[in-house]
Amino acid sequence: MSLQEKIAELRKLALEKLADIADEKTLNELRVSVLGKKGQLTDILKGMKDLTNEERPKIGALANELRDEITSLLEDKKAVIEAAIIAQKLANETLDVTLPGTKVAKGNRHILTQTTEEIEDIFLGMGYQIVDGYEVETDYYNFERMNLPKDHPARDMQDTFYITPEILLRTHTSPVQARTMDAHDFSTGPLKMISPGRVYRRDTDDATHSHQFHQIEGLVIDENIAMSDLKGTLDLLVKKMFGADRKIRLRPSYFPFTEPSVEADISCFKCGGKGCNVCKLTGWIEVLGAGMVHPNVLEMAGIDSKKYSGFAFGLGQERIAMLRYGINDIRGFYLGDARLSEQFIG
Ligand code: FA5
Numbered sequence: 241m242s243l244q245e246k247i248a249e250l251r252k253l254a255l256e257k258l259a260d261i262a263d264e265k266t267l268n269e270l271r272v273s274v275l276g277k278k279g280q281l282t283d284i285l286k287g288m289k290d291l292t293n294e295e296r297p298k299i300g301a302l303a304n305e306l307r308d309e310i311t312s313l314l315e316d317k318k319a320v321i322e323a324a325i326i327a328q329k330l331a332n333e334t335l336d337v338t339l340p341g342t343k344v345a346k347g348n349r350h351i352l353t354q355t356t357e358e359i360e361d362i363f364l365g366m367g368y369q370i371v372d373g374y375e376v377e378t379d380y381y382n383f384e385r386m387n388l389p390k391d392h393p394a395r396d397m398q399d400t401f402y403i404t405p406e407i408l409l410r411t412h413t414s415p416v417q418a419r420t421m422d423a424h425d426f427s428t429g430p431l432k433m434i435s436p437g438r439v440y441r442r443d444t445d446d447a448t449h450s451h452q453f454h455q456i457e458g459l460v461i462d463e464n465i466a467m468s469d470l471k472g473t474l475d476l477l478v479k480k481m482f483g484a485d486r487k488i489r490l491r492p493s494y495f496p497f498t499e500p501s502v503e504a505d506i507s508c509f510k511c512g513g514k515g516c517n518v519c520k521l522t523g524w525i526e527v528l529g530a531g532m533v534h535p536n537v538l539e540m541a542g543i544d545s546k547k548y549s550g551f552a553f554g555l556g557q558e559r560i561a562m563l564r565y566g567i568n569d570i571r572g573f574y575l576g577d578a579r580l581s582e583q584f585i586g
Pocket residue numbers: 411412413414441443448449450451452453454455495497498501526527528529530531552553554555556557558559570
């Protein structure tokens with residue numbers, strides 16, 4: 241076959257292949273195999289050395305023509321393939337703006353946070369200030385200033401986690417009472433405060449006890465504060481939180497920092513008062529301790545106990561939330577299971 245025929249044959253084959261190609265990779269392979277340095281055209285042109293001087297420029301011109309033609313066809317094909325890719329992409333990515341959007345999951349405050357904030361609102365409405373305390377406390381404020389000297393047997397009721405013999409994780413929010421009394425200037429008016437926060441105890445965990453839980457301390461000090469003020473305040477709190485029909489029971493109790501002292505129970509949400517595993521067969525769940533501030537506690541803060549009196553209370557938010565929402569195991573609050581919070585949107 242002459243070189244001229246070989247070039248014509250290569251052209252025919254290249255055009256046939258080109259017609260079938262639909263992707264860039266195969267297109268590139270064709271370019272390399274026909275026009276590349278080691279391609280078929282170069283191979284054919286190796287035969288030029290055997291041509292006569294007259295034939296050589298003719299064949300050279302034919303080879304150049306073929307190179308130009310194939311190069312231009314390859315470029316055209318490349319443009320067609322690229323346009324097809326873009327068209328395909330556009331078709332795939334078509335947006336139907338009428339479709340409903342993907343829902344973004346909204347976060348929700350933990351049920352204990354909601355309970356705390358609700359109680360805060362009730363007391364803010366009665367003119368109380370909200371005070372922050374320290375979770376890491378001194379033995380002095382946690383116990384001694386609460387009328388619990390070092391050897392007092394009632395310390396056993398609130399055994400805790402000690403960091404040093406003098407520094408501990410507070411067992412209750414009551415130390416905030418002493419700190420607030422120290423800071424209060426009675427010439428500006430009565431002291432009315434609540435203080436929410438985390439407390440810690442070496443308690444055995446069960447359905448209603450946790451070694452870490454939340455309390456809200458309340459304290460009112462002024463002239464002529466009486467037990468009836470405490471009762472009225474607790475009554476209002478329970479009615480606002482649970483409704484007028486929920487029963488509250490005050491029973492005499494003992495706290496070294498109040499005299500007299502009471503404990504307040506609310507009728508069990510699960511059995512309605514008949515007795516069950518949640519209320520330990522008593523029909524009641526204890527929610528708070530309270531009483532009239534002990535004169536020793538006032539005097540230790542430099543407050544004249546002949547002139548001033550006050551009441552204080554400490555309630556457990558977990559117990560309040562359990563009663564309110566019928567949650568029957570306190571440990572559920574701390575598992576971090578979002579399904580709990582999702583039930584109580586607020
Ligand atoms: C006290 O902690 C006193 N500081 C309360 C107080 C304040 C009395 C001011 C008088 C004046 P008590 O140990 O009873 O008291 O705890 C108060 C409340 O915290 C309980 O009624 C209960 O609701 C909650 N509580 C106590 N221990 C636990 C626990 N381990 N787990 C969950 N809640 C608890």
